[in-house]
Amino acid sequence: MANAHEYEVAAMRRAIAISAQGMGSTSPNPPVGCVILDSEGRTVGEGYHVRKGESHAEVNALSAAGDRAEGGTAVVTLEPCNHYGRTPPCREALINANVARVLIAVMDPTSRGEGGAALLRRAGIEVEQGFLKDEALLVLGPWQSSLNHGRPFITWIYEAGMDGNPNGDSGRGIYRGEVDSLRGSYDLVIDQEGGIEEGESGRHGNDVFQLPHGVLSSDADEIVKALGGAGARSVLLSGVANRFSLIASAGMVDQVISYLPRTPPSWSPGKDFGRVAAIPDGYRLVGLTRTESHVRVAGSRTSDFYCSSRKS
Structure with a gap:
């Protein structure tokens, strides 16, 4: 978090808090939250995953932000997915939205292939991972524990x-x-x-x-x-x-x-x-x-x- 701004820390804590609204309804998917900041660090959109088969947190947040996401930062509690399933991959949505930076709290152990973070970096997007990871595990911990055990x-x-x-x-x-x-x-x-x-x-x-x-x-x-x-x-x-x-x-x-x-x-x-x-x-x-x-x-x-x- 050496390069993090105070407003980015606040945004991640906001993303963690809203992600809890998906607890008990997303399984077997994880409850994830996302906040979009514009190029000036102002919040322009947020979203969370409600249940399997519906839009993921990043897509909901980008939908709320619209064009204001361009050049901004996506703050997300879990690494964006990189595969096509019931919904398109979230890393693709972030790339298409032209965000400049993505802050990730927890890496996704279920990622297929290289993982969403690697593909975001390949697209020229700055990525920081492990951002407030311990705090994000307050929500993602049970899901991660289930995968581990x-x-x-x-x-x-x-x-x-x-x-x-x-x-x-x-x-x-x-x-x-x-x-x-x-x-x-x-x-x-x-x-x-x-x-x-x-x-x-x-x-x-x-x-x-x-x-x-x-x-x-x-x-x-x-x-x-x-x-x-x-x-x-x-x-x-x-x-x-x-x-x-x-x-x-x-x-x-x-x-x-x-x-x-x-x-x-x-x-x-x-x-x-x-x-x-x-x-x-x-x-x-x-x-x-x-x-x-x-x-x-x-x-x-x-x-x-x-x-x-x-x-x-």
Whole structure:
């Protein structure tokens, strides 16, 4: 970012923020945002990807900018695509718009051939990559994690018992509001009774996730394999169920959000409690918030680039 201007940093943060509006509706494509600056650094257009098969972020932003994009800068959260699919390649749209510079946060590991950035450079366009990458991963992190691990990015939210283990769920009232606020950011939400709800893609009638009948009665590997095979990139598990514990034990839950009940200021667990914990083994603390009756504990298995609805 040595050559970046303050307005370009602001533009990328704007692109990241608007890209979040595509979370839960773009899979298996990533949620991407784009801001177009004119040659004077003024914002002249912005756009984001809504769902698979529709215009990508760059095309939407260029459409809004019109001729004012010429000689300007495209600020985009993910490397522009370079292949023809349901839509033309975004690198072609940027070249045709005669932009002078492209700032990219995250490189696309699914690029075919040389990649969009290489083709933009070949066309004489200045390209900078890795621009605010860590901040862009707040939105793109689950999608990237899904590609890296060959399965959906999985979050498990539950009410814990006094010992901190996920065995004290008494009706989900404690975290129901958070589940309601998060469901639009995930492709699928699965509750402890086995109910499956699609995210925004399903609400628009796309029926994008075709899951085999009775899949949740399978073992952990088969459940996760079926979710990924259906095209889900992100899944929220809600409540306490044996199948969720099995998935977590297999190392396939990426983050946990636990609601730990308040304890007295001086407290000793009974002899039947065993080991007392805050979050399951293998996770690092990335968020702590006090509520009226609980402590919300957020843990991440891999890194702290993403924690849904981080409140601390």
